[in-house]
Amino acid sequence: MNAVGSWCRMSSACALRTGPVAMRWRQRSTPSRAKERANISFFIFIMFFAVFGVIVLTELLLLERPPSGAPRSRYLESLQSLERRTEKGGDGGDQLPPAHSPQDAVWQPVAGTRFKFYVYSAYMERRTVAAVRVIAATRTHGTEPVVCRIWLTDNRTVTVKARVKPIRENWNMKYSATYVLCLLRGSGVKPQETVGASVAVVAAATPNRPPTNLLTVLDTEPGSGIDETLHVCVKPFHFSYSRADWLMEWFELNRILGATHFYMYNESLSAPVACLLEHYRKQGLVTLLPWKLPIVSKIEIRTEGQFAAFNDCLYRSMSSAGWLLVIDVDEIVIPRRERTLIALLTAMRAAYNPSAKAPSAFLFRNTFFYMHWEDDVEAPAPLVTARKTRRWASPHAIKNRSKYALRPRDAVELGNHFLWEMAPGVSCVGVPIERALLHHYRMVCEYGGMQCLTVPSVVDRTAHRWAEELMQRITAEKTSISKTCPI
Template sequence: MRVVWRLWLRSSLRPLLVGVSLMLLTLHIITNKAPDGAESRNTREHQTDSQQQQQQPQDFHVRFDVAPPFRDFPELSTRDLTLGPPADWLEVEGSGRKFFVYAAYLDNRNKEAVIRIIAITKKKIKVDGCEVYMANNRTERVTAHTKPIKENWSLAYSASFIICQLPESSATPLRVAIVVNSNPAIYSSLPVQNLSNRQILGNMSVCVKPFHYDFDRAVWLVEFIEFYRLLGADAFIFYNHTMGKNLEAVLGYYRKEGLATILPWSLPVITQKEIRTEGIFAALNDCNLRSVGRYHLSAMVDVDEFLIPRKHSDLLQLVNSYGPPYNAYIFQNVFFYLYWDNDTAVHDSLYADQNGLGYSLFGPEEYMPYLLTAYKTRRLSKPHKHGQRSKYLVRPEKVIEVGNHQAWEHVGTARVNNIPSDVGLSHHYRICEFGGFDCLKQPNEIDRTTHRWLVPLVTRTAEACRRAFTDQGRCPEAPPLGSPW
């Protein structure tokens, strides 16, 4: 279809191609309409899934145990790892670079059904409406509005929702196009994903801002994935603007294992100058919408941030300990600065004698990978307040808009649980946030909470690195930190 649209826009045969394009669009809608048998089959599957949920206990930590490592995942290989139709950024033709769209979702979680489009929009620019292509082979033009997502720093562009209002009597929408200057932008039309027609895939997804600047710290990504698996995660949703070859190898391995979804992210505007950090809030909100109806929880974190329980074995037990579910669970941030000395307790645990576990996993100690949660145990004594640099878990179906440090809009009443610092913290491993070394002068203390998972973490990390990098049998050394200035 896209080839035809490009020809339409550029070819001298435009009058002929207009007719061909409309014919193909009509055929596409007809062929995407499920036959009666398929529709009833989907209905039965959805009903069966709902019945199973009713029959099973409310404690989802019991219902979905933390998955065993690696080879014991046969069921994961059958997952649709795109979690929906393939996506990437499209400029809305005719908008003069005012609108870019990524994915569209049929969202009926509130009182009114809407199509919620993940978009990048020029500030203070309104849409004319939406053209919606229905399952009954009809087309409806509906009203729409643009809702910028918070935390956009007043830059020229913002991550936004374009919200298309659907009439109560509407048929199921299949595709949607933005209306520009009274014309539907059909070249950038999107398939509509139905949030209601899904099955639970597991306990917890992990949402991460887009990879950029050719990020290539492979061993830290392995550590991140394996630690969160120990904490109860069973799916990771990543967005790729640019990454290095070592990171590609790691993600290729985890994709084969059925754990990682990697979506393209060809950002159409300039990061930090025209839009906040890689369009981060478009990615996080897209990830939340892809998780609705598939995962009970989603973690909103970066790859150097770990939500660490201090009294429970994993995050699922922590959440369950609070009884009736909240929409969001907010963890206070605390910095573990990378310029502080490494903890020698790792040596004592893994290389204390010739029979130490480290020798069997990595060989000589110089081959032991530099794991943040193992070696960096000195932190600031005082965590930030809730809402300041916090990271958090959400129940995706209960949250409309997520931000960097908290959820901004909820379905119904906002039920938020600020996790006490003695129950859980967000460990943030980084250099001084304002450059230099002055951050190291603040009151600090040793915190080895993460060492509760040290042995299973290094065991899993060694195995994952061996499988991802078969030539050398281990993960390559991480690049240097670079200048603190």
């Protein structure tokens, strides 16, 4: 150490001289430190967005990749091997047999996928494409590739490529009702040969993995003598549906109007309603199917996966129904001239020029009958359809809350209020309100209580035409089930 330094440590005079210098240094360093902190904050900000961008980019890239644990090269090799087998007609001789018996109308998982993937039922398809059509539910966007393995009744086993097609009415939620089309082209298998076969949907990344699902392929070929039959399809029951008295009235009025069979899906029912449906099932009137879809309703998928139910109902009824009516259990289509819906539908088709192709689907305009509006003093019976006769003066427009009847053989994809796709050359038309209306017996006001008090309304007693017969049928049914059902 030099002499000046030693002297300065011992000298108060030196300390006095160096004090202002240190103060000036600290004053100059303050802006520098503020700038340094600003630079650090800016660096953290940039790093946050960089990390976020990497995460998003990784997620997008992984959507196109096989599940974790399956190398990309092995994934491509599996697909290429599958394509080679399919081009040769498919062998499948080295495939492991299914672990359980085939099932129908049960949600089963597809193993080996990164996202939820479930299958419910399978149908023969030959109108738009040669395929087995599987009703499924999986991710709406970025669906994972799968293949189909089919065990035919003549002991052949084939593995074919599949196309995953989300059903269009999915409200852009994370999961959607979906079609899986098991494509038969080049497999050497005709669509008719798949009826009665077993099919499994398997992740394409692991095509040799034993399947975790197995469905029976059902026939869709229309039978003879079914043109004048009317079946009814409704969305899944949920929240322990409990309106047993009303449901009996709904059933019996639809039967008077010509319905002979009902397809229903059970997520949850109250005990009285379950007993009532069992009563109708024993009569051969109801097909009641379990509906426990392991995807969160209204958060991950639209209400109870209802669009999968609508389209399962379409293909399930195709071989036995001349007409299919798609409505909710608080709605009834009321013809205004004819006595039955079959008579209405027949007359509507006959009205078209024979040289033109008659429509195969008819849309009915919706009108609300609010349950909290006053009862009709002229009601001929203590029934909802007799008491509640005040409705909106102006029905909704077509495709706005409308419901429909269709010939199942001519439809491809159903929505809630209209059809998304018909077979080639087939049309759909609206029904004039002077011919029929959709009576919607709404429990709550659609747009808030005050608006329901001011909306223009009229009294419509068309349903009174069936009141006497309806009351007689309900009385007889209640007597019939009084000992077994607490209705």
